[in-house]
Amino acid sequence: MTAPTPSNPVRVLLVDDSEMVRAGLRTLLGTDNSIKVIGEATNVATGVDSAHRLKPDVVLLDIRLPDGSGLDACRQILKQTVDSRVLILTSVIDDTIVDEAIRAGAHGYLLKEIDGRGLVNAIRDVAAGKSILDPAITARVMQLVKAAGTGRDAFGSLSPQEKRVLALIAEGCTNKEVGMKMGLSEKTVKNYLSTVFEKLHVSRRAEAAVIYAQGQKR
Secondary structure: OOOOEOOEOEEEEEEOOOHHHHHHHHHHHOOOOOEEEEEEEOOHHHHHHHHHHHOOOEEEEOOEEOOEEHHHHHHHHHHHOOOOEEEEEEOOOOHHHHHHHHHOOOOEEEEOOOOHHHHHHHHHHHHOOOOEEOHHHHHHHHHHHHHOOOOHHHHOOOOHHHHHHHHHHHOOOOHHHHHHHHOOOHHHHHHHHHHHHHHHOOOOHHHHHHHHHHHOOO
């Protein structure tokens, strides 16, 4: 989406079963006029229905919900509301769940300990097309990546052009935006990205972005 402004705010749907958490988020986000809470839901069923009906820019979603997993809600929301983006906000930090969240298509994973300004910035970034991981989560993603038999060594196998594509993806660019910056067709970018994912043994942009960040530290 275009840069959020008071006249064009990021439209956010809150999905959390805790009334106190929702009230706190409403109050916090209400202090920033570039973000607007357009709805709330307390479980998977109402979350999916509200997302389909309201079509928010960002769904702020907890993992633990009374009628199922927020990850199930994530999959259903992204299937039914393709233009919405999902940002997990939870107190759960578990390797398996982090992996499942990435595979479910979540665009970000934050812990509830995050400060208010950090959350506001994360919502804006996710709405703009970037993938966001809490610093504590990044370490776990790297462990998952290494367990899959890849990492910085795999990063070194990429060609200069593939690294440039990956760098732009890590910045949050869409395939179309990468193509415009590099003078390539969207189909060519997609083919490059497919090769990059294959070389890195990953299937998600967030995983690839973490490997890129680690590769830059070499």
